[in-house]
Amino acid sequence: MPPATDAGAALVVLDLLGIFVFAISGALVAVRKHFDVFGVLVLAGTTGLGGGFLRDVLIDATPPAALADWRYLLVPIAAGLVTFAFHPTVGRLERVVNLSDAFGLSLFCVTGALKAVEYGLGPVPAALMGMVTGIGGGMVRDLLAGRPPEVFSGNLYATPALVGAGIAVGLDHLGMPFGVVAASGFGVCLALRLLAIALDLRAPKPRGPANV
Amino acid sequence: MPPATDAGAALVVLDLLGIFVFAISGALVAVRKHFDVFGVLVLAGTTGLGGGFLRDVLIDATPPAALADWRYLLVPIAAGLVTFAFHPTVGRLERVVNLSDAFGLSLFCVTGALKAVEYGLGPVPAALMGMVTGIGGGMVRDLLAGRPPEVFSGNLYATPALVGAGIAVGLDHLGMPFGVVAASGFGVCLALRLLAIALDLRAPKPRGPANV
Amino acid sequence: MPPATDAGAALVVLDLLGIFVFAISGALVAVRKHFDVFGVLVLAGTTGLGGGFLRDVLIDATPPAALADWRYLLVPIAAGLVTFAFHPTVGRLERVVNLSDAFGLSLFCVTGALKAVEYGLGPVPAALMGMVTGIGGGMVRDLLAGRPPEVFSGNLYATPALVGAGIAVGLDHLGMPFGVVAASGFGVCLALRLLAIALDLRAPKPRGPANV
Numbered sequence: 001m002p003p004a005t006d007a008g009a010a011l012v013v014l015d016l017l018g019i020f021v022f023a024i025s026g027a028l029v030a031v032r033k034h035f036d037v038f039g040v041l042v043l044a045g046t047t048g049l050g051g052g053f054l055r056d057v058l059i060d061a062t063p064p065a066a067l068a069d070w071r072y073l074l075v076p077i078a079a080g081l082v083t084f085a086f087h088p089t090v091g092r093l094e095r096v097v098n099l100s101d102a103f104g105l106s107l108f109c110v111t112g113a114l115k116a117v118e119y120g121l122g123p124v125p126a127a128l129m130g131m132v133t134g135i136g137g138g139m140v141r142d143l144l145a146g147r148p149p150e151v152f153s154g155n156l157y158a159t160p161a162l163v164g165a166g167i168a169v170g171l172d173h174l175g176m177p178f179g180v181v182a183a184s185g186f187g188v189c190l191a192l193r194l195l196a197i198a199l200d201l202r203a204p205k206p207r208g209p210a211n212v
Numbered sequence: 213m214p215p216a217t218d219a220g221a222a223l224v225v226l227d228l229l230g231i232f233v234f235a236i237s238g239a240l241v242a243v244r245k246h247f248d249v250f251g252v253l254v255l256a257g258t259t260g261l262g263g264g265f266l267r268d269v270l271i272d273a274t275p276p277a278a279l280a281d282w283r284y285l286l287v288p289i290a291a292g293l294v295t296f297a298f299h300p301t302v303g304r305l306e307r308v309v310n311l312s313d314a315f316g317l318s319l320f321c322v323t324g325a326l327k328a329v330e331y332g333l334g335p336v337p338a339a340l341m342g343m344v345t346g347i348g349g350g351m352v353r354d355l356l357a358g359r360p361p362e363v364f365s366g367n368l369y370a371t372p373a374l375v376g377a378g379i380a381v382g383l384d385h386l387g388m389p390f391g392v393v394a395a396s397g398f399g400v401c402l403a404l405r406l407l408a409i410a411l412d413l414r415a416p417k418p419r420g421p422a423n424v
Numbered sequence: 425m426p427p428a429t430d431a432g433a434a435l436v437v438l439d440l441l442g443i444f445v446f447a448i449s450g451a452l453v454a455v456r457k458h459f460d461v462f463g464v465l466v467l468a469g470t471t472g473l474g475g476g477f478l479r480d481v482l483i484d485a486t487p488p489a490a491l492a493d494w495r496y497l498l499v500p501i502a503a504g505l506v507t508f509a510f511h512p513t514v515g516r517l518e519r520v521v522n523l524s525d526a527f528g529l530s531l532f533c534v535t536g537a538l539k540a541v542e543y544g545l546g547p548v549p550a551a552l553m554g555m556v557t558g559i560g561g562g563m564v565r566d567l568l569a570g571r572p573p574e575v576f577s578g579n580l581y582a583t584p585a586l587v588g589a590g591i592a593v594g595l596d597h598l599g600m601p602f603g604v605v606a607a608s609g610f611g612v613c614l615a616l617r618l619l620a621i622a623l624d625l626r627a628p629k630p631r632g633p634a635n636v
Binding site for chain 3 (some may be wrong): 057058059060119120121122124125128129139143146147148149151152153154157158159202203204205206208209210
């Protein structure tokens with residue numbers, strides 16, 4: 001990962017921004033499920049941090065970064081409280097939330113994949129861990145809210161994350177500088193995800209009736 | 213954690229008691245869902261031990277204590293079998309179960325938080341881990357039983373655990389002796405939780421209709 | 425675990441076969457839930473690998489083997505794609521899938537239990553980890569698919585895994601050679617599970633109406 005320089009500081013700020021937008025999507029789901037304020041905060045926290053927790057537990061980077069740095073806990077709490085108080089406004093901004101979510105996804109798939117590489121995983125599992133970092137928080141959110149994971153419902157969401165993570169891992173493997181690696185993975189994931197939203201691209205579903 | 217003295221032995225007994233009452237609440241949910249005897253035992257086990265497992269995985273204290281000491285496995289099995297055999301009686305005692313549950317919650321939030329401190333977490337994440345230890349088992353129970361986590365449904369449950377854990381971490385941080393730390397955190401959590409049950413205190417819910 | 429010999433190679437092949445049949449059962453559930461191709465792949469992967477992941481996280485054998493060896497990722501992907509493309513045919517073969525599943529269960533309960541022993545767990549928790557390895561993937565599958573865990577629904581499934589794992593751990597504890605240990609645990613679990621399917625053996629359910 002980057003050294004403790006301007007690039008490093010910028011990455012932390014981006015990371016916190018990504019957590020913030022994910023946390024808002026979790027808090028909105030909790031409001032719609034009529035959970036209490038605590039449920040809103042927990043769904044904000046698990047959506048914002050869950051993907052990173054899953055990754056850190058699997059690659060043995062525990063305790064997860066978010067438990068070692070209080071800023072990572074403050075951000076989802078702030079997102080949860082804002083959504084709790086102003087949910088009609090936040091709900092109307094859902095299109096903005098969706099676009100921000102694409103930003104968070106693109107960021108997390110790259111940082112997650114590179115962290116897995118740093119912890120010694122091979123290219124294929126590292127790319128998979130990048131995808132898990134991007135989509136894991138939303139999956140935990142849907143589990144806790146008692147609804148089927150949205151990521152399986154058709155609109156292309158996991159694929160951009162996997163492609164972005166794969167590109168980052170591949171370029172890193174080729175020895176490219178960090179800036180190129182990160183920008184390429186991030187850019188490709190973001191472009192694919194925005195395209196998927198704009199054109200309503202859908203992953204193929206099984207054809208024909210399921211044999212039950 | 214305390215040394216292997218009388219205090220240590222007392223803490224183990226309290227811990228096992230806490231696991232027992234949590235396990236009974238899990239087994240009752242399984243009975244009402246018409247799960248088989250195995251489902252009753254698994255829900256007893258995950259409810260009794262799940263919070264501690266979550267904490268231990270997150271703070272890297274694996275394998276969890278419950279896997280290293282067979283007494284920790286025996287207790288939820290006993291609770292599950294008792295509930296399976298005598299569920300009409302146990303079900304009628306639900307008020308007693310609820311009060312015992314408050315005792316387990318108060319105990320686990322304190323022991324969980326202090327264990328996290330011992331493993332090097334800062335005060336804020338340690339208090340959070342205390343809350344997770346207290347409420348995690350019930351959340352896993354509700355996930356496995358396919359119902360929304362009860363902890364989000366309104367009655368004050370997580371807040372007492374977070375406050376109790378925070379008090380324990382804070383006093384420990386100030387260098388207070390273990391007895392004072394533990395008794396204060398435990399007592400405050402228990403008092404808040406019993407008040408919440410007695411007065412039906414409820415966490416605030418989002419106001420106004422959710423914008424879907 | 426066995427050395428890198430013919431026995432070791434045979435064990436890897438068996439392990440991959442077990443993952444394959446588990447992954448197919450996960451993919452079939454996803455098809456019936458109308459998940460998209462990505463959901464089919466994720467359910468194939470979590471069903472095939474989830475039990476081992478749970479075990480490895482709990483016994484601190486992270487990163488899980490499946491993340492260190494790309495063959496373990498390829499197998500569930502292949503199973504998922506095959507099921508996605510040919511699900512009417514695969515669905516009709518469900519009886520074959522169920523029998524193969526018994527094979528996977530018998531294999532995983534033994535390898536899981538012996539791995540836990542290798543990582544220092546005592547006999548009782550090691551047998552429990554063997555059972556978790558066998559049934560965990562299916563439980564994660566049912567959670568993600570939003571249905572109650574099938575393993576709680578009555579037909580004897582977890583019990584054969586626990587008995588097989590217990591036998592393997594017990595014989596290993598007595599110093600028996602690996603072949604005897606593995607064959608006995610595997611054989612007993614398989615025989616019990618096949619009997620349970622053939623005779624529709626059911627675990628007891630709570631008697632009388634649940635007191636709600």
